[in-house]
Amino acid sequence: MKAVIPAAGMATRLLPATKSQPKEMLPIVDKPAIQYVVEEAVAAGIRDILVITGRGKRAIEDHFDRAFELEEMLRAKGQEDMLREVRRIAELADMHYIRQREPLGLGHAILQARTHVGDAPFAVLLGDDVVFSDEPCIRQLTRVFQQQGASVIAVEPIPPARSVLYGVPALGKRVSPGLWEITDVVEKPKPRDAPSKLGILGRYVFMPALFGAIERTKPGKSGEYQLADALRVLLEEEKVYALATKGRRYDLGDRTEWLKTNIEVGLMRPDTRKALLPFVRAMARKPPRPLR
Numbered sequence: 001m002k003a004v005i006p007a008a009g010m011a012t013r014l015l016p017a018t019k020s021q022p023k024e025m026l027p028i029v030d031k032p033a034i035q036y037v038v039e040e041a042v043a044a045g046i047r048d049i050l051v052i053t054g055r056g057k058r059a060i061e062d063h064f065d066r067a068f069e070l071e072e073m074l075r076a077k078g079q080e081d082m083l084r085e086v087r088r089i090a091e092l093a094d095m096h097y098i099r100q101r102e103p104l105g106l107g108h109a110i111l112q113a114r115t116h117v118g119d120a121p122f123a124v125l126l127g128d129d130v131v132f133s134d135e136p137c138i139r140q141l142t143r144v145f146q147q148q149g150a151s152v153i154a155v156e157p158i159p160p161a162r163s164v165l166y167g168v169p170a171l172g173k174r175v176s177p178g179l180w181e182i183t184d185v186v187e188k189p190k191p192r193d194a195p196s197k198l199g200i201l202g203r204y205v206f207m208p209a210l211f212g213a214i215e216r217t218k219p220g221k222s223g224e225y226q227l228a229d230a231l232r233v234l235l236e237e238e239k240v241y242a243l244a245t246k247g248r249r250y251d252l253g254d255r256t257e258w259l260k261t262n263i264e265v266g267l268m269r270p271d272t273r274k275a276l277l278p279f280v281r282a283m284a285r286k287p288p289r290p291l292r
């Protein structure tokens with residue numbers, strides 16, 4: 001199966017950090033967010049990855065490419081471990097790129113993958129959602145996809161107030177614990193309009209019929225082609241399932257979440273944990289004075 005990573009969106013909520021840098025390249029500890037996403041796909045056995053980029057996203061291509069001068073310098077300095085790591089990144093997967101020429105929404109971004117993907121099911125991983133789980137989140141979806149033979153989207157319970165940030169599915173028949181047929185999707189509803197207590201994570205496995213559904217979708221708010229609207233069109237023709245996936249999701253569209261992710265991953269990593277833990281404890285006991 002091929003994977004598509006839409007990474008063309010602007011990140012106004014993380015300005016000014018993202019003024020001249022893609023949000024997908026913001027580091028979590030010392031690795032850009034999108035590298036975690038690519039590594040998740042690779043851990044699930046996916047080798048062919050298409051990134052949908054746009055203006056100002058060239059740094060993503062450079063990151064997954066060879067860097068000869070850097071490699072030379074690391075070799076000359078005898079930094080063999082870092083040299084291996086830098087080369088490993090360039091060999092992770094077969095990376096492909098295509099640009100979304102106009103910012104016409106997530107549905108439109110995914111449609112750019114049609115020629116590359118062809119008439120086959122495909123995985124979609126949003127470049128600004130990082131998920132940590134024992135079994136890669138996208139593999140949890142591909143397993144269910146193989147059983148059901150229909151599109152599957154990842155969902156997780158969300159606090160009501162966060163419904164305004166996510167797509168929210170309306171649930172139909174429960175197939176097994178944590179797996180439902182869905183009957184509708186509402187994009188970013190107000191809490192009182194949310195059809196369930198679940199929010200969509202940026203992980204999906206789609207039947208190729210999604211492409212036709214996107215084409216038949218009318219532009220929604222602000223002239224954008226929403227993925228949620230395309231899912232509604234798809235639902236008129238075939239079943240779509242929602243799977244409550246296991247794992248911890250970080251939505252990097254938000255500066256507090258980005259900070260929390262860094263602290264949590266820093267505390268999980270053996271090389272940073274020892275120094276960070278006493279620091280975080282001390283900060284929590286006696287928080288620094290707010291900056292003026």
Ligand code: G1P
Nearest residue numbers: 106129165166167199200201202
């Ligand atoms: C997109 C989707 C939304 C989904 C979310 C997951 O929104 O439109 O349905 O719940 O990703 O992160 P965005 O985060 O691009 O605003």
